[in-house]
Amino acid sequence: MKKRILVVDDEEGLRLLYKEELEDEGWDVELAASGEESLDKLEKDSIDLVLLDIKMPGMDGVEVLRRVKEKWKDLPVILCTAYPHYKHDFGTWASDAYITKSSDLTELKQTIRDILGKKP
Amino acid sequence: MEYDIIEQVSELAVSGSPLEEKLEKAVALLADYLAFDGCAVLLLDENGYMRSVAAKCPEALPPYRLGQGVPGLAFTGGALIEVHKEAGDAAWEGIEDSGLEGYRTALAYPLKEKERTCGVLFLRARAKVRLTLLKRQILKLAAMQLLILVKSSEVLNDHHRVYSELLEMQQKLVSSEKLLALGDMAATMAHEIRNPLLSIGGYAARLKRQLPPGSPALGYLEQMGAEIGRIEKIMNGIIRFLKDNAVELKTDDLHCMIDEAMELFADEIAVHCIKVDRRSSGGPLPVLADREQMKIAFDNLIANAIQSMEKGGILTLETSRAGEFAVAKVSDTGGGIDPKYMGYIFNPFFTTKKHGTGLGLPIANSIIMRHKGTIEVRNEGHGAAFIIKLPVAGAAAPNSSRHETGEAV
Incomplete structure (x- = not known):
């Protein structure tokens, strides 16, 4: 069965781009437009990896990360943001990878392969 | 009389x-x-x-x-x-x-x-x-x-004396306020520009992949991708410049830091026929520094020196101790800085180069300031010399300390 990625980003254009690009890579992709929605989806669906934007209205990515790691401590989370210096915020240290948003998606795709490829 | x-x-x-x-x-x-x-x-x-x-x-x-x-x-x-x-x-x-x-x-x-x-x-x-x-x-x-x-x-x-002191203080104040304002602006810009840019660039790449081979539009999309990459590079520079970057200070040797920064430039030095003159005083030069950040600062200074000597020259890297300060000097023979630009070279976005971002020297400056050091520039010999002074790490100084300044934006 295909591994399923949950993309969490408040910008619709980016959600769709990620969905198409990652589906081309062979993954199943689910979308959530907010932190709250992402937690609902995680309860209902089986998800193998979360791609998480940090800056979102309402519940932000750091908070979502905290809740995800509390409940599903082995579920990999990749943080995705416009600000590289979030790396220094200890709230983000629990993530499995940290990626600065870039129009070149090579690094993101490679990171996903590294994480999901290793999992049984 | x-x-x-x-x-x-x-x-x-x-x-x-x-x-x-x-x-x-x-x-x-x-x-x-x-x-x-x-x-x-x-x-x-x-x-x-x-x-x-x-x-x-x-x-x-x-x-x-x-x-x-x-x-x-x-x-x-x-x-x-x-x-x-x-x-x-x-x-x-x-x-x-x-x-x-x-x-x-x-x-x-x-x-x-x-x-x-x-x-x-x-x-x-x-x-x-x-x-x-x-x-x-x-x-x-x-x-x-x-x-x-x-x-x-x-x-x-x-x-x-009072007048020149006042003038100096005023210049420092203006430049620090400029940095603060720029830090806020850059944070907003990073978010507001990076996301749409990602969207444009990402879809352009998709479109490119869907076009049949030989289609003339491939070249247009190629160009779009390259330009977007350029804007993203500038954005990264601005973000690095942000005021609230954390500095992780550890006792480190200034001689080594500059040698390490220099390693990156081996190819460029060979291409431009530049001779490197490395001078270093004996004995270690311990400073409290964030190695990664200091490397970025030296990268920028060395890159700047190399760019001024595209037709060859001598790059001199000097490290020594002067009292309480560890001193690093990066000098070139690239003709020096036009005196009328001297006061502007550390200003963000100021550049005299065709493809410069105008961020190299301001980044170096802000990193060195965060290390409680100073950077000075003057024309010397046949080029420009940048002199960086960092406080020598005292025996009593902690081995490692983490400084978080301000919260993430």
Whole structure:
């Protein structure tokens, strides 16, 4: 069965781009437009990896990360943001990878392969 | 005319010459007028000696301390002393003054402002000289003029010093406020521009993949992708420049840091036929630094130097210790910086290069400032020299400390 990625980003254009690009890579992709929605989806669906934007209205990515790691401590989370210096915020240290948003998606795709490829 | 001398000294006072020159001329005029062989203005220096600032003297004056010799006594007493070295001269009795060997008459007139004495006008004559009442009055007037000369120059110097200090402080303030404002702006820009850019660039790449081979639109999309990559590169530079970057300080060796930064440039150096002159003082140069960040700072400085020498030259990297500071100097032979741009080179977005982002030097500057260091630039030899000073890590300094400044945006 295909591994399923949950993309969490408040910008619709980016959600769709990620969905198409990652589906081309062979993954199943689910979308959530907010932190709250992402937690609902995680309860209902089986998800193998979360791609998480940090800056979102309402519940932000750091908070979502905290809740995800509390409940599903082995579920990999990749943080995705416009600000590289979030790396220094200890709230983000629990993530499995940290990626600065870039129009070149090579690094993101490679990171996903590294994480999901290793999992049984 | 008896008063000519006063007029002449007054003319000196309003002339544009430097103080020392004015005083030299004034003492010469006075010595001639009063028929003394020597005339000098002595001012108290910071070591408690009365230093001759201007003199018309056949022989050098000995160093006088306060209360010593005729000038020293006139200074402490605050009143004119006139001695004639002859039996029965009460003023001369008990005074020892090696400056008066071979002289018969000496006159010391304190230069007094209200109750504060700042110096002495000292006259010596080999012959016996008795001043007429008129000459004494003129001497008094001339002494006052000399005092005014000295005082006005002090006031002017103070004024210049305070003014340049103020100017320096103002420049520092302006530049730090500019940095803060830019930090806020950059954070917003990073978010508001990076997301749409990702969207445009990402879809352009998808479109490119979906076009049939040979389609002319492939080239357009290629161009779009490259341009978006360029904007993203600039964005990364701006974000690095943000004020609230965390600095992780560890004791590290400055010699090594610069060597490590240099490794990146091996290819470029070879391409541009640049000779590297690495000079380093012996012994370790421990500084408290964030190695990654300092590397970025040195990268920028070295890249800047190399860009100025595209047709070859000498890149000099020097590391040494100067007292409490570890000093790194990056200099090139690329022609130097146009003096009219000197004040702007650390300003964000200022660049004289066709493809420069104008962020290299401001980034280096902000990183060094975060390390409580200084960066200085000057033209030297055939190029520009950047001098970085960082405090040497003391033995008592903690081995590692983490500094978080401000919260993430």
